[in-house]
Amino acid sequence: MSTMRSVDRLMLIDGVMTPGEGGAAGDWIASHSPATLEPLGRVPNATSGDVDCAVAASARAQREWATLSVWARAAALRNLAAAIRTRGSEILELEARDTGNTLAKLHADVQIAAGYLEYFAGLGSELKGETVPATATGLHLTIREPYGVVARIVPFNHPFMFAAAHLAAPLMAGNGVVIKTPETSPLSGSILGELCRDHLPKGLVNIIHGRGAPAGDALVRHPLIRRIGFTGSVPTGLVIQRAAAASSVKHVTLELGGKNPFIVFPDADLDRVVEAAVSGMNFAWAGQSCGSTSRLLLHEQVYDAVVERVARRLAALSVGDPLDPQSEMGPVNSARQHARVLELIDSARHEGARLVTGGGRPPGAAFEKGYWVQPTLFADVTPTMRLAREEVFGPVVCALKFRDEAEAVALANDSDLGLTAAVWTKDLPLALRMIRQIEAGTVWINTAGQHFVGTPFGGWKDSGLGGEECLEELLSYSRLKAVHVLS
Numbered sequence: 001m002s003t004m005r006s007v008d009r010l011m012l013i014d015g016v017m018t019p020g021e022g023g024a025a026g027d028w029i030a031s032h033s034p035a036t037l038e039p040l041g042r043v044p045n046a047t048s049g050d051v052d053c054a055v056a057a058s059a060r061a062q063r064e065w066a067t068l069s070v071w072a073r074a075a076a077l078r079n080l081a082a083a084i085r086t087r088g089s090e091i092l093e094l095e096a097r098d099t100g101n102t103l104a105k106l107h108a109d110v111q112i113a114a115g116y117l118e119y120f121a122g123l124g125s126e127l128k129g130e131t132v133p134a135t136a137t138g139l140h141l142t143i144r145e146p147y148g149v150v151a152r153i154v155p156f157n158h159p160f161m162f163a164a165a166h167l168a169a170p171l172m173a174g175n176g177v178v179i180k181t182p183e184t185s186p187l188s189g190s191i192l193g194e195l196c197r198d199h200l201p202k203g204l205v206n207i208i209h210g211r212g213a214p215a216g217d218a219l220v221r222h223p224l225i226r227r228i229g230f231t232g233s234v235p236t237g238l239v240i241q242r243a244a245a246a247s248s249v250k251h252v253t254l255e256l257g258g259k260n261p262f263i264v265f266p267d268a269d270l271d272r273v274v275e276a277a278v279s280g281m282n283f284a285w286a287g288q289s290c291g292s293t294s295r296l297l298l299h300e301q302v303y304d305a306v307v308e309r310v311a312r313r314l315a316a317l318s319v320g321d322p323l324d325p326q327s328e329m330g331p332v333n334s335a336r337q338h339a340r341v342l343e344l345i346d347s348a349r350h351e352g353a354r355l356v357t358g359g360g361r362p363p364g365a366a367f368e369k370g371y372w373v374q375p376t377l378f379a380d381v382t383p384t385m386r387l388a389r390e391e392v393f394g395p396v397v398c399a400l401k402f403r404d405e406a407e408a409v410a411l412a413n414d415s416d417l418g419l420t421a422a423v424w425t426k427d428l429p430l431a432l433r434m435i436r437q438i439e440a441g442t443v444w445i446n447t448a449g450q451h452f453v454g455t456p457f458g459g460w461k462d463s464g465l466g467g468e469e470c471l472e473e474l475l476s477y478s479r480l481k482a483v484h485v486l487s
């Protein structure tokens, strides 16, 4: 992998790229390549004072932003989308280096981010209310108004895409936004800061870097923040709910983890099953996706065949330099992720699961440094094993066997998580019954992993609260006001 000069990247606060109080005091977070451990840059660790400045600036700018027509707001979002596309290659190269996600598939992240800005820009006139015939002579109606300043907190797996796409709905609904980037892989957030500085009203969007505390915690507890959109892990989601509730009444939505079942009945097309079991795991980001299809639930008649064919595909995946267009998988994101993935692999071994392929650091000098893990498949996993229950957030798949529909449903729902599920069968009545029985926010039939703009993506149970990527996301960043006009 070619080297890159390590650069200080700043925060956007009140229209200015700045080190903030945190950086001025010498408190910086270093970022390095997860592939080579080469230093890539550093960002300031925002203080609660920085958070105060960001929220205050956003509140000042938001007052005028909210008076603009939805068409004027839409135009600004479209300009930002175009500017993102213009700097797309630069964003992607930095993102691939900083996250370890492979460039070949990562290019979609820039298009998705710009696409969401354009999608929500087109939905402005849907921010409408209703009239209610409550009396014969009066007019009883609802109007939608913004919350003010919204906090959006972003995870490490797609830091640019989430930060940019998550501006769209709140801005379109008339809010200001403060984004907090993740503490690993924050660097592309500074490019987003420059783009927002250049293409949006001064102060409206602020991008702060920093750790969960003090930056994230101060943002969640800030009295002017009444609306929080969080994407990240279940434990942090719970902490945020508690912190928000401890300070005032806030609307919190959560996009959290998954342990997503991929259920194969014996009549399924096994060629497509095997392809989807691999693509659904999102190896391009080393399996670090909330929607990864990490629990293969296989009917006993096809269990051995699917395990063997998926294992062959995993063993053949090209693991290597994230910047090499031929690479299908890079390293996991951080030392923390690396330790977690290896620990769960060890635990599966000790609990008696059968390692079919992978299971550790790939051999060879190229993989001695950095956070590399082989694509890994365990078979003969039982429902009580940690590997069957805990989100790995890494390139590790587990296979469990079922005998009939009832057992498939029981296994699929035997989880505190309920983000997605995929069902493979040509039997339409069976598919329809499965759709009804599965506890998850998304069910795919004969496909897996795809998102379709305009349909809600959001978890059930501990996987989250609220649907995104659709009209409901836009509406959720507005508050309803009832108005009664009587003569």
Ligand code: NAD
Binding pocket: 153, 154, 155, 156, 157, 180, 181, 182, 183, 210, 211, 212, 213, 215, 216, 217, 220, 231, 232, 233, 234, 235, 236, 237, 239, 240, 254, 255, 256, 257, 258, 289, 290, 291, 391, 393, 419, 459, 463, 464
């Ligand atoms: P994480 O929970 O460790 O961190 C997410 C963000 O929260 C980071 O910016 C972090 O700094 C911040 N944070 C940490 N503590 C905080 C606190 N006390 N207050 C406020 N902010 C705080 O998650 P991660 O490891 O970055 O991301 C991986 C997780 O994200 C996985 O569980 C994955 O499933 C989930 N995820 C979910 C979706 C979805 O759409 N459902 C999408 C992507 C990732």
